[in-house]
Amino acid sequence: MNISKWAQLPITVAALLTAGALTLAGCSANGGGNNEIAESGTTASSDEALAQGGEITIWSWEGTLKDVVADFEADNPGVKVNLVNAGSGNDHYAALQNAIAAGSGIPDIAQVEYFAIPQFALPGSLVDLNQFGAADLDGKFSPGPWNSVQFGEGIYGMPMDSGPIALFYNATLFEENGVEVPTTWEEFVEAGRALKKSNAKAYIMTDTGNAGVTQALIWQAGGRPFQVEGTDVSINFDEAGVHKYTDMWQTLIDEDLLAPFSLWSDEWYQGLADGSIATLVAGAWMPANLESGVPTGSGDWRVAMIPQWEADQRTSAENGGSSLAIMEGTPNAELAYAFLEYANLGGGVKTRVELGAFPATTAELNSEEFKNREFEYFGGQKANEIFVDSANAVAEGWSFLPFQVYANSVFGDTVGQAYVGKTTLQQGLEDWQSLLTQYGADQGFAMK
Structure with missing residues (x-):
């Protein structure tokens, strides 16, 4: 993990x-x-x-x-x-x-x-x-x-x-509230609304501004904001794939469908355990964290392919x-x-x-033994089949910045402000772009 x-x-x-x-x-x-x-x-x-x-x-x-x-x-x-x-x-x-x-x-x-x-x-x-x-x-x-x-x-x-990213979801919570597990991001928003209507204390997911999740979903949506060739670097968050993500995610923020708990916090683990947080988007390394951090959730949780931006797609990303x-x-x-x-x-x-x-x-x-492993935590589900499908569906062409460690460190200063109502998500990403473009230039990169 x-x-x-x-x-x-x-x-x-x-x-x-x-x-x-x-x-x-x-x-x-x-x-x-x-x-x-x-x-x-x-x-x-x-x-x-x-x-x-x-x-x-x-x-x-x-x-x-x-x-x-x-x-x-x-x-x-x-x-x-x-x-x-x-x-x-x-x-x-x-x-x-x-x-x-x-x-x-x-x-x-x-x-x-x-x-x-x-x-x-x-x-x-x-x-x-x-x-x-x-x-x-x-x-x-x-x-x-x-x-x-x-x-x-x-x-x-x-x-x-x-x-490879997947959707981890509380199947018991979905079933008790009569909500279908989403297969597209449009359905994900609708599921969030339905859960909130059924249970005012329930959130579809938690997010207070996370660089890893944000970039993975932009990657899956077709966005390629970072282009790197040697020391020539370009950053552009004003592109179709990015807007596809920000338009959808802004709706979740505006309608208060995201839990205001930081990932890995005690509040987050408690929400996963008590049914107030219905899903999480994470990589295939997540099962061990659920087993150790949310032991009472054993049997309630399942894994699904990450929701798609278009119903006929089969695209994933890495986190x-x-x-x-x-x-x-x-x-x-x-x-x-x-x-x-x-x-x-x-x-x-x-x-x-x-x-x-x-x-x-x-x-x-590709091993059948690996793919057929049954996870007791996920009710006997063969979760590796989902993870392998996701790994095989990772979209090509994503690049990280040659100063990505620094970039992630200032994510909260810019994009994170959208989660407290101080800006929009799209504007936050463009503010991040401005900050990183200046930083890169200061370090000697040819920024575009």
Whole structure:
């Protein structure tokens, strides 16, 4: 699970880009060479690194990696792995950037969420995995995560998990109030109205302004507000896909159909438990959070394909998910890549899936055993079938900004104001655009 996808990073990271903002324009892939993936799941160079042994350090907050590391060390007794939790989300990235700035204490491998890849790749802080033949992995990961680890011609991380979005809903609440589960966003608004009419304390969903959810729904609606080519960056929220989202979501705000609770707050969990919040939009990493945070909801909740903008569509998007990236300057790059192969392509994938992670690997996503798993929490529903359908329906062409971590940190200052009646959602996004355009220019990007 990747709770930190909705976290916000303090503004103190601004100086990082100043030094490296103009370094990527001439970057290109290094070429794969003879690095075919063997049946064992490792390249020839990785096998050599494992045979030689050594020690690597990984920074990650992801809970299942502890077991993966233990299994990896057991299989490779000459290798020592130091797994360090330097904090999640904001704290993790701040610590990582401080180490980069100091030029010391940098780990060999770091967990980097997909939206943060450009911000670390652009200044040259991540190793381009093309030198290990990573281009040959095309097709081994679902499209959303695989596209997200690429920046320019480089591959700067190996997908660890995935976050195709779905609609989680309280089936008991819908049934008790005689409301149909929505399959389109128009039906979603109508369901919100019907629930509110039946139960004045019921909300269709909670949202107080969330960068991850907002961008995922704009992505699904066909909006592509961020365009990045090297250091040329354009931001445009005045486009059809964005307006499709803001027109609908503004209705939910205006009609008070959204609960005013922050995600992950005690009030939010309570609302999910007592039936006052009917749905949530989240990635496929969400089940474990519901099971641990809303145990009394077991049997009441179900999963559905994300509502569609048009009835005849079958389109989805991603929200969350992380890669494992090798940090530039490590003397242990080959050994680090061997761990990436094990954790994200080899035996580590099975371990993480058994512990509740949602994989990015097509082998697992196409597995009947994986898709047929019955979730007791969801009343025996085969929820992975929904998640896999969503992963296969992720729309192409989405880009994150090369300063997305900063961008998400100021989302509440602009777009968030729409949720307290100080502006409209569309105007809030355009205010965000203005702020980010100025920020990008100040960091040396050619902004359009």
